[in-house]
Amino acid sequence: MPTKEAILEILAQVKDPELPVIDIVELGIVRDVVFEGEQVRVDVTPTYSGCPAMEVIEREIVETLESHGFADVTVRSVFNPAWTTDWISAETKEKLREYGIAPPGAVARSESAEDLVTIRRARSAIECPYCGSSDTEEKSEFGSTACKAIHFCRSCRQPFDYFKSF
Amino acid sequence: MLGHRLSEWCGHGPILEEDIALANVSLDLIGQATLYLHLAGEVEAKGRNEDALAYFREAVEFRNVQMVELPKGDFAFTIVRQFFFDVYNYHLSEQLAKSSSVELAGIAAKGYKEARYHLRHSSEWVQRLGDGTEESHARAQKAVNDLWRFTGEMFMSDEVDQRLKTGGIGADLDAIRQKWSAIVGDVLTRATLSVPTDTFMLAGGRQGRHTEYLGHMLSEMQIVARSHPGAEW
Numbered sequence: 001m002p003t004k005e006a007i008l009e010i011l012a013q014v015k016d017p018e019l020p021v022i023d024i025v026e027l028g029i030v031r032d033v034v035f036e037g038e039q040v041r042v043d044v045t046p047t048y049s050g051c052p053a054m055e056v057i058e059r060e061i062v063e064t065l066e067s068h069g070f071a072d073v074t075v076r077s078v079f080n081p082a083w084t085t086d087w088i089s090a091e092t093k094e095k096l097r098e099y100g101i102a103p104p105g106a107v108a109r110s111e112s113a114e115d116l117v118t119i120r121r122a123r124s125a126i127e128c129p130y131c132g133s134s135d136t137e138e139k140s141e142f143g144s145t146a147c148k149a150i151h152f153c154r155s156c157r158q159p160f161d162y163f164k165s166f
Numbered sequence: 167m168l169g170h171r172l173s174e175w176c177g178h179g180p181i182l183e184e185d186i187a188l189a190n191v192s193l194d195l196i197g198q199a200t201l202y203l204h205l206a207g208e209v210e211a212k213g214r215n216e217d218a219l220a221y222f223r224e225a226v227e228f229r230n231v232q233m234v235e236l237p238k239g240d241f242a243f244t245i246v247r248q249f250f251f252d253v254y255n256y257h258l259s260e261q262l263a264k265s266s267s268v269e270l271a272g273i274a275a276k277g278y279k280e281a282r283y284h285l286r287h288s289s290e291w292v293q294r295l296g297d298g299t300e301e302s303h304a305r306a307q308k309a310v311n312d313l314w315r316f317t318g319e320m321f322m323s324d325e326v327d328q329r330l331k332t333g334g335i336g337a338d339l340d341a342i343r344q345k346w347s348a349i350v351g352d353v354l355t356r357a358t359l360s361v362p363t364d365t366f367m368l369a370g371g372r373q374g375r376h377t378e379y380l381g382h383m384l385s386e387m388q389i390v391a392r393s394h395p396g397a398e399w
Contacts, residue, residue, distance in 0.1 A: 049276055050169075050197025079201075079272025082279060113256055113345065116282055117289035117353050141283055142187035146194065150183070166279060 007033045007040065010068050014060045017053045018145045021099040024057055028087030031078055039072040040065060045083045048146040048166075085165050096163055102129045102151065104165035126162045128153035138162075167380075168234040168251060169195035170387050172244070180241050187287060191248070194280045201273045208269075221391035225381045226374040233316035235371070235380040242295050242305035247313055249288040253349050254320050256281040257342045266334040289353050296357025307359050318367025321346070 011030055012023045024030055024044070032043040042061050046054050058075045065073045085104035093103035105124070115121065125134045133155030140150045141164070148161045172192035179185025203216035214222075234251065238244050259281050262274035295306040321343040323331070330336025354361050370376070391397075 046197075046276070048194060048197065049201060049273075049280060050193035050195070052193070079276060080268060082272070082275040111282070113253070113285065113349050114352075116256075116286045117349060119290050119293045119356075140183035140187060141287060142183070142190040144186075146190055164283075 001035060004033045007042075007065070010064060011042070011061065014057065014064050017056045018147075019096070019099070019101070021095050022088075022092055024061070026089065026092040026095075028085075029057070029083060039074065040070050041074045041076055043076050043078045045078050047083050051146050053145075083166075085163065097129045100129050100160065101148070102126045102160060102162040104163045107165045126151050128156060128158065129160055130158050131156040136160075167228075167230045167383070168248075169193070169199060170383065171234065171236075171238050172248070174238050175244065184241075188244070191284050191287065194284065198273070198277045198280070201276075205269050205273065217391065221388045225376055225384055228374065228376065228380065228384075229372050230376075231316070231319040232368055232371040232377050233313065233319065235377060235383060236313075236316070237379055239309065240305060242302065243309040243312070245288055245291045245295060246306060246309035248284070249292045249353070250313060250317055250320075250350065252281060252285040252288045253346050254342065256285050257345050258337055261337040261342065265336070270335065292353055292359075293357045296354070296359040303358065306357065310354065310359055311362055314362040314364075315366060315368050318364070319369045319371060322367075322369055322372070324372065 008025055008030065011033075012025045014024045016022055016024060016027055019027075027047070029044050029047060030042060031045050034041045034043070042065075044054075044058065044061070061075050062073045084107055086107050088104065096103040105126075123138055126136055126138070127134050128136050128151075131153060133153055135154045136151050137154065138149060139152050139159065143150045143161055147163055147166065149164050150159060151162045152159050169192045172188050172195065175185065175188040176192070177185065179188055199220070200216045203219045207214045207216060207219055233247060236247070239247075256278070259274040259278035263271050263278050265271040265274065292306065295302040297303070321339045323339045327336055327339060331338055351361050
């Protein structure tokens with residue numbers, strides 16, 4: 001019987017299709033591995049409700065484990081507790097930065113609805129992944145994927161992606 | 167429904183960032199709907215999955231409120247509707263995240279996190295449009311006035327809603343209404359828009375009585391799945 005750690009090691013070969021520099025274990029979406037007889041069940045939690053990468057990831061989990069000799073693999077979606085970027089380790093965040101994506105900071109305490117609807121709210125400056133300057137601004141809270149926002153560095157005049165804290 | 171309506175902006179947004187933003191929100195809402203419909207299919211236990219429920223039901227079988235099926239209109243209409251919905255969805259998912267149904271609570275907890283930045287986005291735009299130019303103000307006010315009579319339906323509860331609320335599964339729509347009114351009133355005032363007085367409220371969507379627009383929308387939304395039943399992509 002293989003260990004859970006051995007399975008996780010294999011699953012580390014499955015990269016996030018949108019962020020090929022990090023794998024799904026580092027991303028924090030693999031929640032558990034359970035052995036049921038000959039069957040291996042992998043519990044994953046989605047990042048965002050509509051993230052199209054999830055389907056690809058589920059398929060790749062099955063294919064990767066099959067190629068390592070596990071014939072009966074199922075993937076189960078779990079929703080509780082909801083995924084958060086706080087599950088991404090400091091080392092993984094550093095990988096994102098090297099890749100050119102500003103990594104997520106700690107998730108802020110829950111704001112009330114009243115805090116969310118004020119246009120003059122404080123916006124934290126995100127450090128530019130290229131030059132390290134904090135003289136940056138948010139261009140749009142929505143970017144090329146659900147998990148990223150578009151920022152601009154006034155210091156090195158570069159637009160960059162920010163992996164939103166969520 | 168609303169996710170589909172928002173997707174109609176893809177490639178037509180007023181600026182690139184907004185095109186991307188509306189598509190992102192659309193994707194979140196379609197994702198949330200997929201999860202809720204999947205759960206509904208399991209609870210119903212008649213072998214219908216989320217695709218069967220989305221693509222193979224007739225208009226009269228849909229239970230959405232009428233507000234979300236209305237055509238997308240201009241940008242002001244889309245944003246004001248989104249704002250009205252986002253305030254509602256924020257409070258609804260906040261409550262459902264505490265539901266005694268573990269599955270429902272899990273889906274809602276994720277939806278709640280997403281509703282937070284949806285609300286941030288739409289409320290900012292309501293303030294920019296309302297307190298912007300003469301033209302943007304006029305269009306935003308018209309959207310508020312035209313949409314107002316559709317807002318009441320979100321808070322109407324029937325016997326099923328009451329039972330779900332008593333059982334700790336569903337939400338307290340009266341409590342949500344109070345919070346909704348306070349936030350909406352506050353933001354509209356900040357946006358220099360006037361808050362309409364409550365008069366007649368339209369309803370019926372939750373009983374399958376819809377506006378003429380739903381059928382047209384469904385014919386577009388469902389055509390691929392119905393033309394190629396069982397297809398996978």
